[in-house]
Amino acid sequence: MYRKMTWKLFLLLVPVVVFYGAFIVFPIISSIRTSFVSWNGLTKALPVGFRNWITQLTSPELYRSMELTAIVMALSWVIQTPVSFALGLFLSGRGRVRDTLSAFYFTPLLFSAAALGIAWGFILNPSFGLAQVLLVHVFGYKGTINLLGNPKVVLYTLIGIIAWEFIPFHTLLYQSAARGVPVSLYEAAELDGASSQQKLWHITIPQLKNTIVTSTVIILTGSLTYFDIIYVLTDGGPGNASLVLALDMYRKAFEEYQLGTGATIAVIMTILGVVLSLVLVRWTGFGRMQSQMEGA
């Protein structure tokens, strides 16, 4: 607008600047410092130079965690994007049936990830869980299924539960975006004799590009730090079969009391997160992303 900064106005900025500095900027610097010490959180921290970094960067465990995180990220995107897109388009249409259905579709949004983890733990319990009972009594299947206890499938089970939890949110994004596409575009296309497939490719997808970008950024960066459900359901196990980076960091810092090692993993996560965001924003066009985020 037209103003210069005055002390009176600057005073209004102080709380945000102080909180931001104390709990976001300072912790970033502090993480980096802690990654160069050996520390159990109680006794004095011992400077160890690059030892944590060398140990971590040469440890197969870290690359395994990165691999698991990458699988969660990729599959989450592959599953959640098309399903949310389709559901969002479906629900963007008006009508009583769709409205009623949407009221039920969005209900998973009401629960915390930790609470949902507990509920899914019961549902998938191999001895008395809902899934097992349904299989035996309703479908007449005699064997047992142990989707969380089997190291070969546990990661995919978690990816499925995470998708179940987050698809409603992304559906919501696509729904409100699809409602904003001008009807006149579709009418014009119909006059030109466009098929529904052509309308999808040439109108809907380009019009929803910003939402696709936003949703993608949220899924990918979110998967990097996804913690609650995995901690509650498997705590990284069985063995290390679902030990994604966030769990690895938590385990090192708060269960094995190696805060220096934990901080090293945290810094790696921060770098990966920033690089990922930058690449996505760069690759998809910064202007589009920004105008989307800013709503305008």
Next chain:
Amino acid sequence: MSEREDTWARKALSRIVVGLLALVWFLFSFYPVFYILFSSFHLQQGFLLGNVWLPPRNPTIQNYADILHAGFFRYFLNSALVSVASVVCIAGFSLAASYVLVKVTTRLSQTIFSILLVALAIPLQSLIIPIYTMIYHLKLYNTYLGLILPSIAFGLPLTMLILVNFLRDIPSEFYQAMEMDGVGEYGMLVRLVVPLSVPAIVAVCIYQFIQVWNNFLFPLVLTESAQMRLLPLAVVSFEGLHSLDIPGVMATVVLSALPLIVTYVAARRSLLGALASGFAGGGR
């Protein structure tokens, strides 16, 4: 078959397919939620022997009475206190700062805004280790304040983004008119900016309330005593002790989501609108 009949048949078929898929998704997305809800009203005794996949024949609220006795009333109050205090500060601080950043267009204010937005690219949960050591050294470990302070900070970046964009739309003539009337800087914030930005403030408050209410990592790392637990952690701890009492645990799950369930039933559109705020970009 004529061409017209062909397209008619195709349309009918696609409607059937869409309807079936909608029904499948209805079962897949809502049945687990329905199961959580109805099993919390099952009698605990004989639960596993009955038809666990169906709603109870004789619903009971005993499970809720039991968990309230087991400390959940306290956890509910803890969650409410921490969430409300955090949200009030997030909204108040962000509103004041957004007002300045919109009003002042010097390089300094633009730099501050860009630095604030960088936080949106950082996975904030990865900062938990230094936050833990800091809270510990400030002697705030296992206190309400120790949960509230970092919650406020983590809520700021997105809230600032939403509010700054909203406040940008206030025409500068409004400020000029107020200035002519001799209204000061703070007076304008209270008498002009706050009333005009009520919808954005409501959306931001609902969104951040959900974030703080559902937070699991902060209570897990920053508290230790049972008395300080917030609901998500309390649910997990309760399950650890009563892992065979499914109806009881499901009651804790439902209770932990109660404010959102009530809001959803009463004002679904506002709640969903608030959830999408900041990301939906005005429906484009």
